[in-house]
Amino acid sequence: MASPEFKNPVVKWIDHRLPVFSFMHHELHEYPTPKNLSYLWNLGSLAGLALVTMIVTGIILAMHYTPHVDHAFASVERIMRDVNHGWLIRYIHMNGASFFFIVVYIHIFRGLYYGSYKAPREILWMLGVVILLLMMATAFMGYVLPWGQMSFWGATVITNLFSAIPLVGDSIVTWLWGGFSVDNPTLSRFFALHYLMPFLIVGVVILHIIALHRFGSNNPLGIDVSGKQDTIPFHPYYTSKDLFGAMVFLTIFASAIFFYPNYLGHPDNYIPANPLQTPAHIVPEWYFLPFYAILRAIPDKLGGVLFMFGAIAVLFVLPWLDRSPVRSGRFRPLFKVFFWLLLADCVLLGYLGGKPAEGIYVTLSRLATAYYFIHFLVILPLLSVVEKTRPLPQSISMPISGGGMGAAAAAKRGKADA
Amino acid sequence: MRKLMRVVSVATGIVAAAVVSISAPAMAAGGGGEIKQHEWTFDGPFGHFDKASLQRGFQVYREVCSSCHGIEFISFRNFADLGYSEAEIKAIAAEYEVTDGPNDEGEMFQRAAIPADRVPGPFPNENAARAANGGAYPVDLSLIVKARPDGANYVYSLLTSYAEAPSHMNVPDGMYYNKAYSGNLIAMPQPLYGDDITLANGGDTSPEALAADVVSFLAWASEPEMETRKRTGIAVMLFLFVMCFVSYGSMRYIWADVKKSKA
Amino acid sequence: MSETVENQGRRDFIVVATNAMLAVGAAAVAYPLINQMNPAADTLALSTIEVDVSAIEEGQAITVKWRGRPVFIRHRTAEEIKVAEAVKLDDLRDPQDDASRVENPKYLIIQGICTHLGCVPLGQKIGEVKGDFNGWFCPCHGSHYDTSGRIRKGPAPSNLEVPPYVFLSDSVIKIG
Numbered sequence: 001m002a003s004p005e006f007k008n009p010v011v012k013w014i015d016h017r018l019p020v021f022s023f024m025h026h027e028l029h030e031y032p033t034p035k036n037l038s039y040l041w042n043l044g045s046l047a048g049l050a051l052v053t054m055i056v057t058g059i060i061l062a063m064h065y066t067p068h069v070d071h072a073f074a075s076v077e078r079i080m081r082d083v084n085h086g087w088l089i090r091y092i093h094m095n096g097a098s099f100f101f102i103v104v105y106i107h108i109f110r111g112l113y114y115g116s117y118k119a120p121r122e123i124l125w126m127l128g129v130v131i132l133l134l135m136m137a138t139a140f141m142g143y144v145l146p147w148g149q150m151s152f153w154g155a156t157v158i159t160n161l162f163s164a165i166p167l168v169g170d171s172i173v174t175w176l177w178g179g180f181s182v183d184n185p186t187l188s189r190f191f192a193l194h195y196l197m198p199f200l201i202v203g204v205v206i207l208h209i210i211a212l213h214r215f216g217s218n219n220p221l222g223i224d225v226s227g228k229q230d231t232i233p234f235h236p237y238y239t240s241k242d243l244f245g246a247m248v249f250l251t252i253f254a255s256a257i258f259f260y261p262n263y264l265g266h267p268d269n270y271i272p273a274n275p276l277q278t279p280a281h282i283v284p285e286w287y288f289l290p291f292y293a294i295l296r297a298i299p300d301k302l303g304g305v306l307f308m309f310g311a312i313a314v315l316f317v318l319p320w321l322d323r324s325p326v327r328s329g330r331f332r333p334l335f336k337v338f339f340w341l342l343l344a345d346c347v348l349l350g351y352l353g354g355k356p357a358e359g360i361y362v363t364l365s366r367l368a369t370a371y372y373f374i375h376f377l378v379i380l381p382l383l384s385v386v387e388k389t390r391p392l393p394q395s396i397s398m399p400i401s402g403g404g405m406g407a408a409a410a411a412k413r414g415k416a417d418a
Numbered sequence: 419m420r421k422l423m424r425v426v427s428v429a430t431g432i433v434a435a436a437v438v439s440i441s442a443p444a445m446a447a448g449g450g451g452e453i454k455q456h457e458w459t460f461d462g463p464f465g466h467f468d469k470a471s472l473q474r475g476f477q478v479y480r481e482v483c484s485s486c487h488g489i490e491f492i493s494f495r496n497f498a499d500l501g502y503s504e505a506e507i508k509a510i511a512a513e514y515e516v517t518d519g520p521n522d523e524g525e526m527f528q529r530a531a532i533p534a535d536r537v538p539g540p541f542p543n544e545n546a547a548r549a550a551n552g553g554a555y556p557v558d559l560s561l562i563v564k565a566r567p568d569g570a571n572y573v574y575s576l577l578t579s580y581a582e583a584p585s586h587m588n589v590p591d592g593m594y595y596n597k598a599y600s601g602n603l604i605a606m607p608q609p610l611y612g613d614d615i616t617l618a619n620g621g622d623t624s625p626e627a628l629a630a631d632v633v634s635f636l637a638w639a640s641e642p643e644m645e646t647r648k649r650t651g652i653a654v655m656l657f658l659f660v661m662c663f664v665s666y667g668s669m670r671y672i673w674a675d676v677k678k679s680k681a
Numbered sequence: 682m683s684e685t686v687e688n689q690g691r692r693d694f695i696v697v698a699t700n701a702m703l704a705v706g707a708a709a710v711a712y713p714l715i716n717q718m719n720p721a722a723d724t725l726a727l728s729t730i731e732v733d734v735s736a737i738e739e740g741q742a743i744t745v746k747w748r749g750r751p752v753f754i755r756h757r758t759a760e761e762i763k764v765a766e767a768v769k770l771d772d773l774r775d776p777q778d779d780a781s782r783v784e785n786p787k788y789l790i791i792q793g794i795c796t797h798l799g800c801v802p803l804g805q806k807i808g809e810v811k812g813d814f815n816g817w818f819c820p821c822h823g824s825h826y827d828t829s830g831r832i833r834k835g836p837a838p839s840n841l842e843v844p845p846y847v848f849l850s851d852s853v854i855k856i857g
Contacts, residue, residue: 035676060717077491080643082722085713087643088650107548112605232676240672243699244665251658259463262564270565270640273555401626495726534726657709661702667695 027213032231033238034219036396040114041217041238042245043107044064050100051205055198058142066147067191069184072147073272092263096265097139099253101287104132108315113339115327116218122319124211129315131204136288138197138224141190143285144182148269152281155182155190161295164302181275222328230396281356289353290346294372296357297365298400307369314376321376323384331390335383342375450600453568454575456630460637463652465680466645469501469636475635476500476619478628481615483559486551486606488539491560495533499642507533514538552592554605563633563640570637572598577629580608687748726855734788735852742805744793747856751793751801752844753817757828761815762786766828773826775839779829782843789848790854791830797837802826817841 006021008222015021064083066075079086108128111117117125140158159176163169178185187320216225225231232238256263262285263308268279284292291308298304329336349368355361459468476497479489494511502510511531516538519526531538537556539546550556561567575598583595583602593603609634610625617623638644694803720728728746734754737743740757757765762779766786770776793801797819803809804817804826813817813834814827824835831840846856 056714060714063718064721074491078721078723079494081491082724084717084719084721086717086721087647088713089717096458236672237676239670240665243703244662244669247658247661247665251655251662254651254654254658258647258654261647267565267567267569270561493723495722532731534723624834657702657706661699661706662696664702666701668699671693671695 001131026167028239029233029235031213031216031234032225032228033217034225034230034396035232035237036219036221037217037238037241039241039245040106040110040219040220042242043103043110044212045242046103046249047100047107048205048244050096050103051198051201054093054096055129055202057089057096058195058198060089061093062195065191067145067188069187070141072145072187076146088257091257095253095256095261095264097142098285098287099249099256101139101278103249104135105287106400108132109343112318112342113329113336114218114220115222115322115324116325117319118322119319120215121218124208124214125319126219126316127204127208127211129312131201132315133312134197134201134204138194138201139287141194141197143269144187144190145194146269147187147273149271149273149277149279150266150269150282152273152275153279154183154284155186156313157282158284159186161301161305164305166302183275188250205418220328220330221393221396222326222331223396225314226397283354286350286354289351290349291353293349293353293365294369296353297362297369305383307373311372314373318376318380322380324387324389326389326392330399331392332383332387333390334387338375338379338383342372345371345375450596450598452508452575452597453571454578454598455571456477456574458570458634458637460570460634460644463648465648467499468565468634470476471631471634472500472638473502474615474621474628475631475633475638477617478610478632479559479635480611483632485540486547486556488541488547488558489537489560490539490558491638492537493533494531494535494537496642500640504533511535522558522675540630556606559636561640565640569640570633573636574629574633576604577610577632578626592669729855731849731853731855731857733853737788741807744805745842745856752856753791753805753830753841754787754791755789755805757787757789761828764815765827768827768829768831773831773840774832775832777829777840782829782831782840784846784848788854789828789830790856791841791843793817794842795821795824795837796832796839796841797822797824797835802841 006015011021014133059078064075064079064086066072077089081087083089111125111128140154144155159173159182163173164175165172174180176186177183178189216231219225266283266285283289290313294311295304295308298307322333324335326332329339345368348364351373352361352365352368357365439445459466459471479487494507494514497507497510511533514531514535514537515528516531516535517526518529521527541550546554562573566572576596579597579599581595581597583589587595587602589595589603593605594607595602596604610628612625612628613623614625614628615623621627641647690823729846730745732743732754734743734747734756737754737756739756740758742753744751744753746752755761765779768779770778779786782791793805796800798821800821802817802819802824804811810818810820812825814825816826816828816830816833818825818834819835822836824837825833826837826841827833829840830843832838844856846854849855
């Protein structure tokens with residue numbers, strides 16, 4: 001808890017009145033972090049990098065974009081052709097959304113595998129789910145802005161979902177649209193909200209980090225830190241590791257932006273929106289495909305909506321579904337198997353979301369949806385009770401699990417707080 | 419390292435599955451969709467535009483396609499990319515008329531185009547275009563190569579795949595049989611037969627060559643920034659590769675004193 | 682024991698190299714983010730315009746828009762030219778002789794923006810107030826300009842600005 005002495009008199013003057021420097025020093029510099037974190041722990045900082053990138057490029061795009069149905073598509077083309085480096089900024093923003101979701105999905109699956117959602121990190125996890133929801137809303141509205149065919153028809157399909165709500169559904173849809181179909185009022189309000197929501201995300205991210213720093217990071221062994229020998233200061237160890245991770249991430253990101261900028265997108269969105277002609281296959285962006293598959297799997301409209309949102313609701317209550325006292329999947333052999341099955345199921349759902357809702361795809365979607373919910377609602381609670389976990393290591397510094405007294409003490413330390 | 423490999427392979431698997439699900443062509447009910455693969459100068463990370471081909475392609479567009487198809491996001495000044503000089507561009511623009519106004523009398527009037535103007539299309543609006551083409555809309559070509567899957571090959575195939583309809587198929591009046599078009603029946607008549615334009619400097623005027631030239635021109639029109647994008651990309655990738663190595667080295671140097679015993 | 686935050690331990694070449702490259706990378710990233718605010722290609726394309734002045738009759742003036750703002754082109758009468766050339770430089774708040782303000786004395790080409798606070802002066806159209814010096818009059822705060830567009834009376838500090846232009850031919854000028 002020693003406060004550092006800053007040599008610079010200006011820094012000292014400011015810090016005495018507004019302790020930003022001490023704060024940064026404590027939270028980013030000396031902050032004790034488990035020393036055994038793997039590269040899977042880089043993804044939080046990568047998500048932060050992605051968020052900043054999206055905000056900076058987004059604000060710049062907003063300088064040149066016109067949120068009116070008669071001018072939106074043309075203003076995006078003006079950005080691509082006339083604005084200095086406009087094509088670069090647009091492609092960064094467009095592909096940045098995809099990369100933001102790639103990073104966040106890996107980050108979530110890391111949390112699932114290592115039990116990062118378990119006590120005492122339940123609120124940290126739930127804040128993360130809130131961030132995911134905000135990201136999805138932001139991305140959905142952002143995709144409408146270029147006013148291409150997919151923008152318009154994706155907006156039409158998804159906003160129409162709300163009519164499934166009994167009694168007030170149609171009024172809600174009219175209220176969302178500001179009219180009787182997706183049109184200019186819809187576009188204007190989506191632009192305003194799309195600009196707003198990333199800053200809400202920043203706020204929740206700050207809460208997310210505060211919650212994280214309350215108990216510190218989880219680690220691949222899933223056992224608590226037992227002393228100074230188990231931790232290292234965040235700077236320079238994890239700052240340097242995060243920098244390396246960021247460079248690898250940027251390399252992959254750059255290859256997409258410069259050489260395959262439209263690979264993850266849909267060609268139909270280069271056709272200006274036409275309310276009188278529906279594209280052959282309306283498909284959302286890839287990161288929504290698993291949810292789209294679940295939505296279409298349920299034959300009932302309202303049921304589809306409920307199950308789609310339910311897929312995320314189930315994540316909220318995960319800490320209470322999986323009550324195994326052992327955090328990390330490394331010491332849970334049965335859980336491990338089901339984890340990989342869940343991942344495969346999600347990938348399958350993503351694949352099915354991009355297929356037409358016909359024939360075998362419908363059957364598979366229903367099976368995959370059922371399995372998804374069975375995993376969370378049936379398998380995980382059962383595993384908490386019946387699974388025989390492997391013995392936990394003594395500590396992070398001595399991860400080889402030994403027999404005898406040490407193991408019992410270690411097992412106690414490895415249990416999540418009740 | 420094993421963990422990293424696992425993460426990368428899982429991530430790749432997810433992205434691959436997602437990509438496959440998007441990029442698999444939706445086969446049209448009723449046939450069509452036969453796309454020929456052509457080698458383009460603009461393919462690949464070192465892709466570039468052949469200016470001579472672009473100029474020929476522009477000529478094909480002017481003399482054949484522009485009677486029905488507009489190219490609304492292209493301005494005359496953009497033709498500097500094709501290798502034309504400022505004077506040549508001014509002369510090209512002056513051959514067109516654009517609507518301007520209202521003048522002091524309150525009327526719209528026609529004037530000769532200048533380089534800053536957009537290339538005017540053949541029709542004032544979509545309805546007029548449909549009226550003149552039996553209800554079908556000749557699409558604007560500014561983005562056609564990006565607006566179709568495998569766009570360059572698609573447009574090339576479309577232009578060169580007109581054929582006799584099989585005997586069992588009834589082709590209504592005003593429609594034509596095309597092997598590349600989804601559903602096989604397209605409202606556009608075959609635009610290129612060979613020797614459709616006269617090339618000032620001579621050259622191949624077969625329908626395949628002209629189709630390839632106009633596709634190059636349209637690929638440029640859809641993505642004029644392509645060469646800059648790929649050149650910048652190579653520089654950025656090289657820089658980032660070095661950054662990866664150098665930052666890895668820093669990390670290992672900094673971590674050297676941490677005794678880790680990972681299970 | 683309090684530790685200073687300056688020294689992190691020995692810095693080796695690799696760390697210095699990394700930080701140096703990072704700085705270069707940051708600058709390379711910052712450049713397009715800042716340069717994108719500079720005028721775009723379509724704005725630059727309209728940064729020069731060509732005007733055919735042969736249609737302007739003697740004694741008449743036209744207003745054209747250049748870079749978003751008015752440019753006055755007046756085909757001056759012989760009388761107006763004589764008066765403009767005869768003015769003594771001592772009488773001028775912003776001394777400039779007429780010859781230095783025109784390429785061809787018959788055509789006066791000036792920015793139609795009052796140098797006081799930016800209003801558009803009157804005097805272009807027949808019947809409009811031309812002010813005491815028969816040039817232009819700014820109604821906002823009462824600046825009077827003469828037949829060479831120079832400030833003669835009122836709060837404006839300097840003469841109406843002459844934009845860069847050339848005669849491409851006897852009848853066509855390029856402004857900008």
